[in-house]
Amino acid sequence: MSVKKSDRPIFWQKTVGAVDKKRAVCYNVKVPLYLLTEVIFLDNRQLLDMMEECGHFLWHRQKDRRGQMRILKAAAEKGEISQTELRDRLGIQSGSLSELVLKTEAKGFITREKDENDKRRLILRITPEGEDFLRRKEREQSEEDAAMFDILSEEEKKSLCSMLSRLLSDREKKTKPDSCCRSEREV
Numbered sequence: 001m002s003v004k005k006s007d008r009p010i011f012w013q014k015t016v017g018a019v020d021k022k023r024a025v026c027y028n029v030k031v032p033l034y035l036l037t038e039v040i041f042l043d044n045r046q047l048l049d050m051m052e053e054c055g056h057f058l059w060h061r062q063k064d065r066r067g068q069m070r071i072l073k074a075a076a077e078k079g080e081i082s083q084t085e086l087r088d089r090l091g092i093q094s095g096s097l098s099e100l101v102l103k104t105e106a107k108g109f110i111t112r113e114k115d116e117n118d119k120r121r122l123i124l125r126i127t128p129e130g131e132d133f134l135r136r137k138e139r140e141q142s143e144e145d146a147a148m149f150d151i152l153s154e155e156e157k158k159s160l161c162s163m164l165s166r167l168l169s170d171r172e173k174k175t176k177p178d179s180c181c182r183s184e185r186e187v
Helices: 033-040 044-061 068-078 083-090 094-106 128-148 154-174 182-186
Strands: 011-019 024-032 080-082 110-114 122-126
Touching: 068 080, 068 083, 068 094, 068 110, 068 122, 068 128, 080 083, 083 094, 083 122, 094 110, 122 128
Parallel strands: none
Antiparallel strands: 011 024, 080 122, 110 122
């Protein structure tokens, strides 16, 4: 039995690149249009799952940036900063901050000294090694950030930014003041 031209599935074709640590691989993907419509017409659960996956990825890609990098940035910006001021600025509990400061100091990235005017205060200063480390990590992070969005055109980036802004703005309007959300924790 022969298949008429009109009965053949119509394909959407796209070349997709994948990069792992050892090599770059390109795949030529052919997807029947009826399957593509399932991807195009996402329901809310699928959108939330995708956003959750993005959030998971973004959280885990921060690595150093969560603790020690934040200490280094604050110390570099201020020149010298007290441990109490750092705790208030970063919103970290005293015990957690003490542990991070000790680890950062052990790596030689900061120094801790007692304040000459108030012996109870500890003053933190970034070392030259800490400044080098901070610059190197910020450069690497900047390159990773740029590479992350290389796949999007400028128009798509603007559109994504607009959509995310609308979602966040709407979420902020609907969130009760006593609930735990990002914008309130940063204040």
